Amino acid sequence: MPIQYLTADAVRAAEHATGDLLANGTLMRRAAAGVARVVLGELTGTGGCYGRAVGLVIGAGNNGGDALYAGAILARRGVRCSAVLLAPDTTHSGGLAAFRGAGGRITGALPDTVDLVIDAVVGIGGTGPLRPAAAAVFAGVTVPIVAVDLPSGIDADTGVVHDRSVRAAITVTFGAYRNLHLLAAPRCGRIVLVDIGMAPTDTPDGLFSLTDAEVAARWPVPGPADDKYTQGVVGIVAGSQRYPGAAILASGAAVSATSGMTRFVGSAAEAVVSHYPEVVAVDDLADAGKVQAWAVGPGMGTGDRALDILRTVLAGDLPVLVDADGLTVIARDPDLVRGRTAPTLLTPHAGEFARLSGAAVGADRPAAVRALAADLGVTVLLKGRITLVATPAGRVYGNDAGSSWAATAGAGDVLTGIAGSLLAAGLEPEIAGACAARVHALAALRASGGAPIGASALLAAVRPVIGNLRTAHGGADGHITTG
Numbered sequence: 393m394p395i396q397y398l399t400a401d402a403v404r405a406a407e408h409a410t411g412d413l414l415a416n417g418t419l420m421r422r423a424a425a426g427v428a429r430v431v432l433g434e435l436t437g438t439g440g441c442y443g444r445a446v447g448l449v450i451g452a453g454n455n456g457g458d459a460l461y462a463g464a465i466l467a468r469r470g471v472r473c474s475a476v477l478l479a480p481d482t483t484h485s486g487g488l489a490a491f492r493g494a495g496g497r498i499t500g501a502l503p504d505t506v507d508l509v510i511d512a513v514v515g516i517g518g519t520g521p522l523r524p525a526a527a528a529v530f531a532g533v534t535v536p537i538v539a540v541d542l543p544s545g546i547d548a549d550t551g552v553v554h555d556r557s558v559r560a561a562i563t564v565t566f567g568a569y570r571n572l573h574l575l576a577a578p579r580c581g582r583i584v585l586v587d588i589g590m591a592p593t594d595t596p597d598g599l600f601s602l603t604d605a606e607v608a609a610r611w612p613v614p615g616p617a618d619d620k621y622t623q624g625v626v627g628i629v630a631g632s633q634r635y636p637g638a639a640i641l642a643s644g645a646a647v648s649a650t651s652g653m654t655r656f657v658g659s660a661a662e663a664v665v666s667h668y669p670e671v672v673a674v675d676d677l678a679d680a681g682k683v684q685a686w687a688v689g690p691g692m693g694t695g696d697r698a699l700d701i702l703r704t705v706l707a708g709d710l711p712v713l714v715d716a717d718g719l720t721v722i723a724r725d726p727d728l729v730r731g732r733t734a735p736t737l738l739t740p741h742a743g744e745f746a747r748l749s750g751a752a753v754g755a756d757r758p759a760a761v762r763a764l765a766a767d768l769g770v771t772v773l774l775k776g777r778i779t780l781v782a783t784p785a786g787r788v789y790g791n792d793a794g795s796s797w798a799a800t801a802g803a804g805d806v807l808t809g810i811a812g813s814l815l816a817a818g819l820e821p822e823i824a825g826a827c828a829a830r831v832h833a834l835a836a837l838r839a840s841g842g843a844p845i846g847a848s849a850l851l852a853a854v855r856p857v858i859g860n861l862r863t864a865h866g867g868a869d870g871h872i873t874t875g
């Protein structure tokens with residue numbers, strides 16, 4: 393099952409569906425117990441609990457309530473707890489009584505000597521940045537911050553990181569992940585999901601991410617009856633004689649991502665074959681031969697030739713991925729793809745997205761990518777640290793790259809080759825996009841090892857990453873029976 397991320401409204405609906413558990417405070421007690429468990433784990437791992445000092449920053453709502461009950465548990469375990477109340481008149485009364493009763497102290501500022509800080513300014517009820525008083529409390533904090541539900545100052549639904557917001561080392565959340573845990577993952581640190589007995593309902597048009605196990609299980613591999621044609625032949629249209637790099641990177645990625653066969657069309661055919669002799673490369677589309685999907689666009693130019701190729705390819709009934717220059721051509725004439733019924737995947741970066749949609753992506757990335765997919769009636773993959781893939785029906789798959797080493801010229805050409813080959817193998821466009829984004833991100837991480845990389849290094853890591861994923865998640869690699 394993909395991991396689902398909920399909006400604040402959907403979290404509230406799921407909480408309300410628990411009835412008594414919400415009303416009688418059971419959910420909050422469970423949430424608090426989860427926060428306390430995580431904090432105790434951190435303290436234990438760094439020298440023990442007894443006599444250690446924890447500072448709590450408490451806002452006006454139930455988020456603060458979670459932390460105060462957690463503080464009561466910590467205080468009973470011998471942790472010195474002090475809480476700064478940002479809204480003393482509206483602090484959660486039950487939580488405050490429990491905290492005080494367990495020996496917790498109320499202070500005007502965080503003590504200098506705390507070992508850890510709990511951020512309970514706001515949870516899903518928060519709007520906008522940390523207000524000045526809260527920002528001032530966090531200003532000098534250098535110890536790890538454990539965020540309750542979410543790092544305060546980050547929008548729960550859009551993941552917008554406001555200027556003043558918390559950067560957490562650990563985020564403890566309850567019952568189900570919220571959108572921001574994916575959309576603002578780099579600010580959440582390690583995310584711990586605590587079971588509080590609340591079951592989210594599946595929303596088909598929600599936000600999801602694939603697990604590594606799902607990516608591994610869906611990756612196409614040849615079976616005993618397969619040959620080079622049966623696995624889905626991908627046709628790459630990319631690059632030019634003057635700019636052969638995009639052609640080489642996209643073709644190499646297609647060769648690396650799946651078995652079977654890669655065809656290439658373009659004036660860089662010779663250069664492609666000199667790097668990848670297994671690619672069947674021709675200059676003209678008319679000579680290409682049969683493919684099961686096209687991946688068109690990187691470095692191909694935006695002139696009449698590009699338009700002709702796109703017209704021909706998009707008029708057919710094969711799956712098509714369009715990237716880069718191809719998107720610029722489509723932005724001039726969106727009817728080339730609008731309402732296309734065969735699987736269609738557009739893979740813009742933010743600039744290309746703005747060209748296609750007529751407006752910048754804006755703060756609400758899931759809404760923007762959903763709107764463009766719905767408008768054009770095709771699947772749209774918006775690139776970036778958090779790649780989002782939206783279907784016309786509004787289902788979005790996201791992938792946090794886990795690092796930003798892929799932000800390098802030519803990395804998008806590699807993504808085109810990977811995703812194109814998955815389309816040719818028959819994966820639905822959103823799954824092809826999501827699987828490609830995950831492997832691409834893992835390849836960047838593996839290639840980097842902490843040092844800068846170029847797209848060639850990323851490409852070289854694609855095969856080992858697929859191999860590792862499959863091995864780690866039960867992919868059988870075959871055997872030879874001897875004498």
Ligand SMILES: NC(=O)C1=CN([C@@H]2O[C@H](COP(=O)(O)OP(=O)(O)OC[C@H]3O[C@@H](n4cnc5c(N)ncnc54)[C@H](O)[C@@H]3O)[C@@H](O)[C@H]2O)[C@@H](O)CC1
Pocket residue numbers: 407414417419420421423424451452453454455456458513514515516517518519520521522523526540541545566
């Ligand atoms: N309802 C429940 O029983 C449960 C609630 N849970 C917790 O409750 C949280 C939601 O609680 P609430 O709906 O009370 O809302 P929050 O506690 O998230 O915040 C709402 C309060 O913060 C104020 N506020 C909003 N933005 C602010 C900002 N930028 N700076 C300072 N103050 C701001 C609001 O005026 C309001 O008083 C969840 O995130 C979770 O931590 C969990 O305990 C699970 C069970």
Ligand SMILES: Nc1ncnc2c1ncn2[C@@H]1O[C@H](COP(=O)(O)OP(=O)(O)O)[C@@H](O)[C@H]1O
Pocket residue numbers: 716741774775776777778779793795796797798799800801802803804805806807832
């Ligand atoms: N900050 C980032 N962190 C991680 N990955 C990124 C980041 N910025 C871009 N990427 C990824 O790198 C690739 C860049 O693609 P693109 O912008 O089309 O570059 P190019 O056209 O040079 O190949 C995409 O896969 C994108 O998701």
Ligand SMILES: [K+]
Pocket residue numbers: 455511512513514515539540541542543544
């Ligand atoms: K918080």
